[in-house]
Amino acid sequence: MAVCDRLRAEVPELRWIDAEMGQLNVTPRPPVAFPCTLVDMRYLQCVSQTAGTQRVRAQFVLRVAFQGCGSTSAEAPEDVRARALQHFDVLERIHASLQWWTNERTINPLQRVSVFPERRTDGLKVYQMTYETQFAES
Numbered sequence: 001m002a003v004c005d006r007l008r009a010e011v012p013e014l015r016w017i018d019a020e021m022g023q024l025n026v027t028p029r030p031p032v033a034f035p036c037t038l039v040d041m042r043y044l045q046c047v048s049q050t051a052g053t054q055r056v057r058a059q060f061v062l063r064v065a066f067q068g069c070g071s072t073s074a075e076a077p078e079d080v081r082a083r084a085l086q087h088f089d090v091l092e093r094i095h096a097s098l099q100w101w102t103n104e105r106t107i108n109p110l111q112r113v114s115v116f117p118e119r120r121t122d123g124l125k126v127y128q129m130t131y132e133t134q135f136a137e138s
Contacts, residue, residue: 002103003039003060010097011037013090024065024126034067035090044132053136059113060098062129064091069125091115091127098131107135 004017016036023038024030032038045057070076070084100109110131118126 001039001041002106003041003062003098004037006097006101006103007037007039007094011090011093013093020061020063024063024124027122030065030124032065034065035087036065037094038063038065046137049136053138055134056137057132057134058107060110060131060133062094062131063118064094064127064129066090066125067123087125091129094129107133109133 001019004019007014007017014035014037015033018032018036018038020038020040023032023036040061040063042059042061043056044059047055049055064087066087069087070080072081072084074081076084095112095115098110099112102109110133113130113132115127115129118128120126
């Protein structure tokens with residue numbers, strides 16, 4: 001998947017990049033290295049056009065997972081807080097690598113649609129980042 005290749009080239013902090021296959025829902029420990037990004041693709045709308053092509057509106061949904069982020073409390077030592085907040089730097093690097101990316105003009109520029117944290121009880125910090133594009137397909 002081209003998105004995975006792009007992330008591998010542009011975000012070296014990611015230790016595991018893969019297609020989403022439910023890896024974070026395995027106990028006792030997910031079979032990935034952290035931080036990781038798991039990528040899923042959705043076709044939201046397909047409209048038939050002339051000459052046997054379709055106009056496809058697609059989303060790429062990334063689940064970006066971190067383990068052991070540490071304390072962000074105002075009472076924590078500054079170095080502990082800084083380390084705990086490093087995951088935001090990784091999210092920003094992912095965004096910088098994907099926003100307006102066209103995969104060598106094979107797709108319309110990717111655009112961020114949303115980013116939000118998942119609620120989990122297993123100690124992982126997971127964010128869903130969603131990007132949308134359109135392209136023609138036969």
